[in-house]
Every structure is written in structure tokens, then in C-alpha cells.
Amino acid sequence: MVKKTWRFATLAVHGSEGGDPVTGAISPPIYQSSTFAFKNSQHGADLFAGKEKGFIYSRILNPTQVALEREMAFLEEGEDALAFGSGMAAEFTTIMTLCRTGDNFVSSGTIYGGTHALYQKVLPRIGIEAREVDAGDLNKIEEAIDERTRFIFIETPANPTISIIDVRGCAEIARRKGIKLVVDNTFATPYYQKPLLLGADLVVHSATKYIGGHGDTVAGIVIGAKDQMLEMRKGIAQEVGGIISPFNAWLLLRGLKTLAVRMDRHCTNGMRIAQFLSFHPKVERVSYPGLRIHPQHELAKSQMSDFGGMIAFWVKGGLEEGKRLMDAVKLCTLAVSLGDCDTLIVHPASTTHSSYSLEDMKKVGIDPNMIRLSVGIEDVHDIMEDLDQALRAM
Numbered sequence: 001m002v003k004k005t006w007r008f009a010t011l012a013v014h015g016s017e018g019g020d021p022v023t024g025a026i027s028p029p030i031y032q033s034s035t036f037a038f039k040n041s042q043h044g045a046d047l048f049a050g051k052e053k054g055f056i057y058s059r060i061l062n063p064t065q066v067a068l069e070r071e072m073a074f075l076e077e078g079e080d081a082l083a084f085g086s087g088m089a090a091e092f093t094t095i096m097t098l099c100r101t102g103d104n105f106v107s108s109g110t111i112y113g114g115t116h117a118l119y120q121k122v123l124p125r126i127g128i129e130a131r132e133v134d135a136g137d138l139n140k141i142e143e144a145i146d147e148r149t150r151f152i153f154i155e156t157p158a159n160p161t162i163s164i165i166d167v168r169g170c171a172e173i174a175r176r177k178g179i180k181l182v183v184d185n186t187f188a189t190p191y192y193q194k195p196l197l198l199g200a201d202l203v204v205h206s207a208t209k210y211i212g213g214h215g216d217t218v219a220g221i222v223i224g225a226k227d228q229m230l231e232m233r234k235g236i237a238q239e240v241g242g243i244i245s246p247f248n249a250w251l252l253l254r255g256l257k258t259l260a261v262r263m264d265r266h267c268t269n270g271m272r273i274a275q276f277l278s279f280h281p282k283v284e285r286v287s288y289p290g291l292r293i294h295p296q297h298e299l300a301k302s303q304m305s306d307f308g309g310m311i312a313f314w315v316k317g318g319l320e321e322g323k324r325l326m327d328a329v330k331l332c333t334l335a336v337s338l339g340d341c342d343t344l345i346v347h348p349a350s351t352t353h354s355s356y357s358l359e360d361m362k363k364v365g366i367d368p369n370m371i372r373l374s375v376g377i378e379d380v381h382d383i384m385e386d387l388d389q390a391l392r393a394m
């Protein structure tokens with residue numbers, strides 16, 4: 001039985017229903033089946049007509065997928081969720097649900113490079129315009145909205161600069177304009193930030209990151225109101241596909257059990273590493289919302305319960321110094337992605353955000369000497385020692 005008074009870490013372990021309701025298994029079963037037998041021809045027809053509830057085919061719905069969706073909706077405090085094979089599939093299906101040809105949406109310009117590439121390469125082919133603005137200035141969002149704008153999209157904390165966007169402020173604009181607010185909550189997770197409670201309409205995740213937490217699964221999730229999710233499920237997702245596999249859904253369910261303890265460790269390590277870097281003679285500047293020097297520290301405090309494990313820092317010098325640092329680390333792994341147990345280090349300008357033009361990079365603050373660090377759950381002294389020796393060798 002789940003108690004209303006339980007806190008996040010307890011709820012993440014016990015889930016919305018406290019195990020598999022049929023067998024009592026505390027680890028839910030993996031329904032590794034593409035299709036589900038009908039009892040008779042009438043049963044099949046009734047399922048298709050929506051007169052009876054049940055499973056038909058795993059592109060439409062799978063029980064392990066449903067178990068994950070229930071848990072994510074529960075932890076984000078939304079009504080329903082829809083799980084996808086990647087964060088990008090989740091984003092694309094969200095856009096397709098909210099927009100028709102000729103529509104536009106206003107997006108923060110500081111976003112994951114793959115999302116920027118989706119805006120640039122794919123959406124123009126179907127006549128949907130992404131208007132990227134500096135979402136740090138709410139006036140810029142408002143100015144970009146017209147009668148064909150369907151939603152506002154923000155990532156906060158943002159990839160890769162770890163800047164913070166005012167979720168309540170964006171929600172207020174969206175409400176006033178009669179449009180939706182979609183928040184990518186990948187970096188904060190529901191443990192540190194609940195956008196739906198701050199006024200957002202939909203939350204998207206690259207569940208590849210902290211939700212899975214072990215660098216072994218690519219997945220995405222959208223959470224929102226029941227009618228909106230039904231429209232997404234029946235109107236787009238089941239036709240387009242891009243749905244999560246049962247095994248990956250199970251990996252994420254397993255990941256959720258340790259989400260709070262992992263995040264606690266990512267966050268305490270993150271704070272220590274950010275402080276260490278901010279005093280390092282080879283470092284020009286650090287962006288971590290937990291530091292008082294972060295320009296949006298107060299805003300971060302007002303909408304997040306803690307600050308997570310993502311850091312951006314600018315080394316003294318330029319691209320060459322950055323490259324030398326990357327080649328000198330021994331413990332930190334040179335890799336894209338984030339939110340894994342392992343500390344991952346990346347040079348956004350040449351990798352995750354190489355879809356940006358040089359001009360756009362400059363606009364959003366992705367400089368050649370900027371490094372992004374996803375602080376892992378190792379012993380913080382080992383991470384610190386590794387960064388220190390690499391910075392000195394730089």
C-alpha cells in the first residue's frame with residue numbers, strides 16, 4: 001500500500017502500486033511479446049473499437065511500458081505518461097501532437113544540439129517553424145508569439161550551458177496567450193524539479209540520462225494531462241511508432257528505484273566539483289546553479305529543490321587547451337550523453353552541439369573553451385584529482 005505522506009525516495013522505491021498487482025513480484029515482469037491473443041473474434045473487434053480495454057500489439061501498448069508510464073506520471077505528479085524509444089522520438093511526437101503545418105512554437109535557443117537539428121533539418125519539411133529565442137529574457141518569448149504559435153518549449157537546466165529558465169514566468173505567458181508550455185526536465189529529474197506543479201502542461205525527458213542512470217538504455221518519456229496524452233497516444237504515437245521496447249521500459253523501472261540516491265550523490269559530488277573548479281587557476285569560469293555566482297542561482301533555488309550533477313566550465317585559453325584537457329583525463333570518460341554513474345566529459349562545440357552554426361553557438365554561449373561535465377557517483381576525491389592533474393597538464 002502506498003501512503004500519501006511518503007516522500008520521493010520512498011515513492012520511487014515502492015512505486016505507485018507497490019509491486020506487480022497480479023503476482024506481487026517486486027520486480028515487474030517483462031512482457032516481451034509483440035502481440036496479444038484475442039479470446040475470440042468478437043473480443044478482437046471490441047478491443048479495436050475501444051469497447052473493451054486490453055492489449056493488442058506492442059506498438060500500440062505493452063504492459064511493461066504501461067508500468068513505466070504509470071510510475072513516471074506518479075513521480076512527476078501528472079495524470080498520464082507515454083514512453084518512447086528515445087528522447088528525440090518523445091520530442092517529435094509532442095511537436096506533431098501540438099502543431100499542424102503552418103503552425104510555429106517558441107523555443108529556448110539553448111537546447112540539446114539534436115533538438116536544434118530537429119528544428120533545422122526536419123520541421124521545415126513539414127511546414128512547422130521553431131522560433132529560437134533567448135528564453136532568459138521572458139519578453140523575447142512573448143514577442144515571438146503570434147496567432148499560429150501553439151506552445152513554448154524550454155530546457156532547464158539547459159544543455160550545455162546549465163543556464164536556468166523561469167518555468168513559472170513561461171507558464172504565465174503560455175496561460176495568458178492560450179498556448180501550452182512544454183518543459184524538458186532531463187537535467188533536473190522529478191526529484192529536483194516538478195514542472196507540472198510550476199504551471200507547465202507537458203514534461204519531456206530523455207530517459208536515457210538520469211532516469212535510466214546506468215548508460216545502458218536510450219529512451220524518452222512525455223508526461224501530462226490525460227486527454228492530452230490520449231491525443232498523443234492515439235493521434236500520433238501509435239501511427240508513427242518510436243515506442244519504447246518492453247526490456248528498455250523494465251531497465252528504466254529498475255533505474256527509478258535508485259533515482260533519489262543516485263541524484264543525491266550526483267548532486268553532492270556536483271557541488272564539490274563546481275566549487276573545486278571555480279577556485280582552480282586554469283579555469284576561467286564555472287556554470288553550476290548551486291554556486292552563488294551563477295547568474296540565476298536565486299531563480300534555480302525558487303524552482304528546484306537541489307541542483308543536480310551537470311556542470312559547464314570554461315578553461316583558460318581556447319580550443320587547444322580544451323582538447324589537451326580532454327586528452328589528459330584518466331577517470332572521466334570522453335563521451336556524449338550524461339546522467340550515468342560514470343563521470344562523462346565532453347566538448348559541446350565539436351560534438352553534442354555541432355549542429356549549431358558558429359554564430360548561433362556564440363549567441364547561446366557555447367564557446368570553443370567550454371567543457372561540459374556530467375559528474376558521476378564515484379568518490380568525489382578521485383574525480384577531483386583526475387580533473388586537477390588534467391588541468392595542470394593542459
Ligand code: LCS
Nearest residue numbers: 086087088112186206208219336337352
Ligand atoms: N533532451 C535533452 C536535454 C538531452 O540532453 C537529450 C540528449 C535529448 C533530449 C534527446 O534524447 P535522446 O534521444 O538522446 O534520448 N542529449 C544528449 C547529449 O547531451 N549528449 O548525447 C545525447
